[in-house]
Every structure is written in C-alpha cells, then in structure tokens.
Amino acid sequence: MTFESFIEAQSYLLWSAFILAFIIGAIANKTNFCTMGAVSDMVNMGDYSRFRAWLLAIAVAMSGVVILEFSGVLSVDSAFPPYRDTQIIWLENLLGGFLFGVGMTFASGCGNKTLVRIGGGNIKSVLVLAVIGLVGFYMTNPFPGSDKTLYSVLFFDWVGPASISLSSLSDIGSLISVESAVLVRLIVGLLIVSMLAIYIFKSAEFRGGFDNILGGLVIGLAVIAAWVISNNIAINADDELYSLGSYYQEWDMLADSDEGKPSMGRPLSTQSFTFVNPMAQTYGYSMSGFNNVHLSFGILSVLGVILGSFVWSIISKGFRIEWFASMKDFFMHFIGAILMGLGGTLALGCTIGQAITGISTLAVGSILVFIAILFGSALTMKMQYYKMLYEDASMISVLLTALVELKLLPSSMRKLEAL
Secondary structure, eight states, X not given: OEESSHHHHHHHHHHHHHHHHHHHHHHHHHHXXXXXXXXXXXXXXXXXXXXXXXHHXXXXXXXXXXXXXXXXXXXXXXXXXXXXXXXXXHHHHXXXXXXXXXXXXXXXXXXHHHHHHHHTTBSHHHHHHHHHHHHHHHHHSOOTTOSOOXXXXXXXXXXXXXXXXXXXXXXXXXXXXXXXXXXXXXXXXHHHHHHHHHHHHTOHHHHTOHHHHHHHHHHHHHHHHHHHHHHSOEEEETXXXXXXXXXXXXXXXXXXXXXXXXXXXXXXXXXXXXXXXXXXXXXXXXXXXXXXXXXXXXXXXXXXXXXXXXXXXXXXXXXXXXXXXXXXXXXXHHHHHHHHXXXXXXXXXXXXXXXIIIGGGTBHHHHHHHHHHHHHHHHHHHHHHHHHHOTTSOHHHHHHHHXXXXXXXXXXXXXXXXX
C-alpha cells in the first residue's frame, strides 16, 4: 500500500482503524464477547464457553502473526507498544495485570467492553471511559505545571529496577534462538495454536455456539488485519519508500511545511488493537480542543468500537439507557476505572491489547499480563462472593477462602464454608 503523500497514508491508517474497530464493536455486542464475563462464567458457573472464545481470538491472531512474519509480509519487532522490548518488565506486567483484573471486575468489564457498553446505552461506562482516560493520560504525561507523572510518583522508583535486561528481544522465539527467531516463532506459535484449538473445540457446547465462534474468529482476524495494514503502509518520496514512522522522523527533510504533521511519531508505528492507552490518547485529544494533529490509530479505534456497538444495538433493538443503581455502584465503577487506568498503563495493555494482540507476538510480558489479569479478576470475584455470604467476616478470612477456592492454597486453610 504505497501513497504519494503522508496525509493520504495516514488517512488510510486512521480509516482502517475505524472500520476494523467498528466491526469489533458490532460483533462484540452481537456475540456478547467479554473477557471479564469469560472469567465470571468460569468462576461463578463453571462455564468455559466465553473463555474459549477469548482463546480462539488469541489462537487466530497468533497463527496469523507467526505465519505472516515467516512469509515476510509482517514484522512486529518494532511495534507500538513495544511488546518485544529488550527488557522484561515482569513486575510491571504482573502488578499492572493484577490491578487491571481487579479493576475490570469492579467496573463490570474491560476496556473494550466499556466501549461496547457505551454504544449500547450504558451511561455508567461513560464515567469509566473518562476516568481510565484521565488516569492513563497522567500516567505517561506530566501534571500541569510539573515534570511529574503518576507513574514517576507511584511506581518508577521500585518497579523500574526490577526489570530484566536481555541481549535479545523478549519473545519466545528470540529467547530460544536469536539467529532463527522467525522460524522458532513459527514452530512454537503453531504448536501453541494447535494445543489451543484442541482445547477450544473439544467442547461440544462451544462447537454448537455460533456466537462464541464468530466473536473469537472475527476479533482475532481484526487484530491480524490491523497488524498487516499498519506494517505495510509506505510513502513514495523522491522515489524512496518510507514508513509513516520513518517519514515522521525525516519530516524536515521531506515535507515542505509542518501542515499535517502529527504531534507524536510513536503512534504511527506498526500496531494493532489495545484500548487503555487509546483512551488516554482520546482524553488528550479532547483536552487539546480536538486538534487533529493528535488523531491516532488508537483514538479512531475507540470511536469505531463505540459506533459499531451503537449501530448493532439499534439494529437489534438492544439499545438501553443504564445508570448507577446506587452510590455503592457508582463508587465501585469509579474505583475500578482508576485501577484499570493504572494497571492497563503499567502493564502496557489490557485483555485485548496484551492478552490477544500482545500474545500474538509471543512476547513473554504479554503472557505474564494475561495470567495476572485472570488471577486478579478471579480472586476479586471469589472474595466478593464470600463477602456477600459472610458480611461480618474479616478480609483475611475472605482472602484465604478465595485462594483455597482457586486451588492456590490447601483446603485446610479454608476459613469460610460455601453455602
């Protein structure tokens, strides 16, 4: 996909993001694709159908990335965010993932689900979006009149030193063999995909559920499509081809003026879908007075999911205005949104951005985030359940019982009995 001007190339990227996100929003609404719901179904009902849909999206995205990288069509080594960085920020991955998992449980859904719910008429999710955007923005941008960010104040001094520096990229293929990383990614990736496929489709209930299959398949394909499109846009300048990012770096040499120059270059890199950082970008865009120099793939993704969900809600007559049931409901969503903004930024992604898009790159950090999100969400649900049954029970008793329920502690440490 070669263009004669930067503006044409960037417009193609932005419209592609919007169209793919529109499809994600419509399909997620139609099929009730929900990662938090998947954890809830497993923990509370023993139903793994929506979790299998989540795994199907991962398998589809992973198979596409490893095959296309091996074929030379795609490279995600320099993606935004840097999934395959030369550092493993394991503490940030685990802590961020855990906070995000707790937060999405409090707020009734992950980042993508928040956008889908807004499109369906849920006003509560507008608050969640606003708070995630605000917190995420100041995690990476200084407070007004200061050089401090939320990250530098709360996390930098103690999570940064825990990172592990590598001599290679931090994906499974590079860790096994730097020289043959692409081939190893293909072999390992297809092996993982095969094992996931066996687990996913061994369930007769899942095989008979059209919506779950459709949701996982379409979202996985949308992640692949975004990777391919963002990686293969080129600009012909003086008979030399530049990517969007490289053109931005050479702007003064290639462009006649600053007209049309974006505010930042990193969001022009190879990328796919994630939603916490784009919510922060959307907040920054609104605070700029909707200055188009701040438009990005992420912002168009946010808008696309909301509109896609809205259109499906109208078509299916499922649009319903929802508001907070009580002050407690408001407080839980507010705290959940703060935790998602902190955790999603710290972990460099969410249940889509890390647990589908990131894992498709075989990045070790993405796998850690996925595990931490599952643990944080499942633990929170178990604790909420036992606190509901035993209102006067101590938090220690509730925590220990929840960990026993999750088979992370021996049954002898159970403090509360299930009713």
